Amino acid sequence: MSADELFLGSAAGNATYREALDRAADAVVEQFAAADRPYSGERPEALAARLEQPVLPESGIGLRAAIDEVASEILPHSVGTSNPRCAAHLQCPPMIPGLAAEALLTATNQSLDSFDQAPAATVLEGRVVDALCDLFGYPDAADGVFTSGGTQSNFQALLLARDRHCQETFGTDVQASGLPVEAGSLRVLCSEAAHFTAKQAAHHLGLGEDAVVTVETDDRRRLDPAALDARLDALEAAGAEPFALVGTAGTTDFGSIDPLPALADRAAEHDLWFHVDAAYGGALALTDDHAAELEGVDRADSVAVDFHKLFYQPISCGALLLRDGGDFEWMARNAAYLNPAAHDETGVPNLVSKSVQTTRRFDALKPYVAFRAVGRDRLGDLVAGTLDLAAETAALLEAADDFELVTDPTLNAVVFRYRPEGGMADERVDALNAAVRRRVLEDGRAVVARTEVDGVTSLKVTLLNPTATLDDVAAMLDVVRDCGADLRDGPEVSA
Template sequence: MGTTTKRAATAFDSFFLPYGEEGEEHFRNHVELVVDTLADVFQEMDQPFQGKTVQDIQQELNGMLDLSEDPQSLHEVLREIKGPVLKNSLHVSHERSMAHLHCPPVLPGVLAELIISSLNQSMDSWDQSPAATYVEEAMIRYWSDLIGFSERGDGVFTSGGTQSNYMGMLLARDEFCLSKWGHIVQKDGLPGAFKKMRVLCSEEAHFSVTKSVSQLGLGEQAVVPVPVNEDHQMELDEVSRTVAQLEQEGLLPYAIVSTCGTTDYGSIDPLEGLADFCEEKGLWLHVDAAYGAGLLLSEKHIDKLAGINRADSVTLDFHKWLYQPISCGMFAVKDQKHLRLLSHHADYLNPLEDEEEGILNLVNKSVQTTRRFDALKVLLTLKVLGTRLLGSMVDQTMEVARFAAEELEHRHRFFVENPSPELSAVVFQYQSEESSDVSGLNRKIQQKLFHEGKAVIAKTSVRGETYLKFTLLNPRTTEEDVLAVIEEIEHTAKQILGGTPH
């Protein structure tokens, strides 16, 4: 056995993770300082937003953002950022923060962030993330099984829905070019007929579908929006008609994107019908379930995902209904062979010899090189909370959304666009005969509530008019919270209509 040589101290030790007892104490003290500061902020933030204007916040930040050559103590820096940064942030864990698909993070996810940052694993090659590689693989297997994919299913963690949708569109494009023309896009670029290629999606699909197809060189005109019905779902008859029309024009439809939880309404396109159609026509089916995949843990509503197992690729976001800190997403494929379309080899990172020896380098499955060990957040959350509790959180938010829609329907000044919400989003408008500009009135309501810090709700456009929106992801938001916000909306509208000063 060799002898251990005592490590000599350096001038930089206090700025890195600990060596020895003295370093551990230093680390603990710093973590406690951060915890104490955050605890103070959370205690003092009794509203979802402090209500400062853009100009106020910029002015408060001005002096604090000045930098010096000399170091400052952490205590001093935390004191400086406490007001301008921490208190001026959106308090997403507040029960009346119900604007966007922006969830309150659960404690296991928050604590996992400390571990992830401390270990600082890079998920591109096995020798940079030895244990982490297999944790991610296990989490991929777990969620692939939940989707209903066979043992050939696979995937990779991503930064979120936009990246996952990009990967779905990338693989769909390359697989089509390979199967139709034997053309390898990776090596040879786009084929001569690429201008004829078309992707279909709902007219209410996430903007990242069009953005991805555009970035992939096909142009925005390659995305064909399909009309939706009164429930904001893609119509199967319209899909069939559109494909037939495209084919008649000599164009090449090759993929359909089904949205499982639209951003505004939480609507779910007909998964089984689209799967049947894609199977019949030989089209790639990508399911954007960034929002709706939370139902995989639901005991009451999982049937709404029937048919998702037949997709070629699926987008999941864990920083929505799994309550993870941003960012944390996943891209899944039904057949792992398609991920080979992403693979590039570099001698210094993932040489072919590694693959031949069975060494798993996850960069082979990703459009990123360096990636965070986000799978650990999911593992800790599933183990600490358990799937039954997580599923009940999802179900609770859906029940509160239904209550919100029913309550708004009962109040004569409100019109609800989706009175039977499919997930946990409710879109509505406050209507008044006293206002000649209903859109302007609703915009003012949303802004006044935000700047007074009373509630954070969203606004969106429906048929060219401004509507309001509740996006309910916080399981601690109760029916009483919803009632209080609705009453604030009514009170604010009366103030605006009565000319009460802001």
């Protein structure tokens, strides 16, 4: 291929681009979206055998052939995220407005680390952030930045919390001088059901995972305020220095939402940075009937929200919002070639000082196009419909003799166990459900997840897909039954 054919801007390049996108779109529709099963069932070793061709050949095979190769060898063996019987993880079916935006942002290749690399994108990200701050009830002083998702957002929130606390309590500028000698006493509190990224962030921040103090949950898997009070009293008695409290609006397994107003009260009383991980449940803010579940989120110092979950955008796409945008000062810096101090003085917006990334994608375009195309009311209806389906699924499981509902769903994650015999011991149930989950994936007619609850392996469906119906759920449960019937008396499930 000539240089002109490889890049946009010439007649030859523009024509190649159109043809390549048409061919890629046909491949997606024919080899991925039209598949009747959410997974082919192919095992890792078989996939490896399919992909033995050289990654970097001496001479290329041509763009058409390369796309066709992906169409035949990769797309048919990808998990069908748009299939209504793909319900394992918080991995949404991406809506078409977001897919269109993805094509636009990749072709323009804007980088959000300086205004002169992304002028319109820089301004638009600010507009989208402002709209999100309004959605979550934040004041005019709020600000935010797009991230790769909840992991990055949670990390950055705790980074800001740590550095603010060290400056205000110990007089240490961590950005300049590193951690103070008192850092060993720093503690983060969160629910025992909180996402693992709280501990991961503590590790990456030099505090160690032991700096994270987990708090017991109530019977709805929410952080228990009374247990939090006891933990705070114990930390004070031990001379520890708690600096952040993480509330969760949508735990991964159960969708549980911590009592955010009570947590906000404790954070204010103990001068803690209050961060809410709303990566999963943040989309409730779009709905009429469920937005009240997020009461208290407007009091958080920071909020993590993911668009590649219940906002239905392609991976990756998230945001970190700050109630006081001035708190970005704890990580701000100027680089002469990107955002010199003179730019700050003349009002040139450069977002690099608000991010832990330098080069950064124009991911804000995806929710922007979706919001503009679909609107808040319809987006809220899509989210609410999946919550209704989860409630219907729970009722279906409760009515079945061979399934056990672990807990009522809060959002659209439903945890259950296949228990075909009433008196079946937990040890056998554990082994059976672990074996069933493996067999279901190999079968390919459904994709469900596994987790562990009270020491017993359980199954989970995360019903993010607005096109899914109760018939789809019933079909998934029948696949579990089929696979379970083959396994219940086999060697994988010992008596």
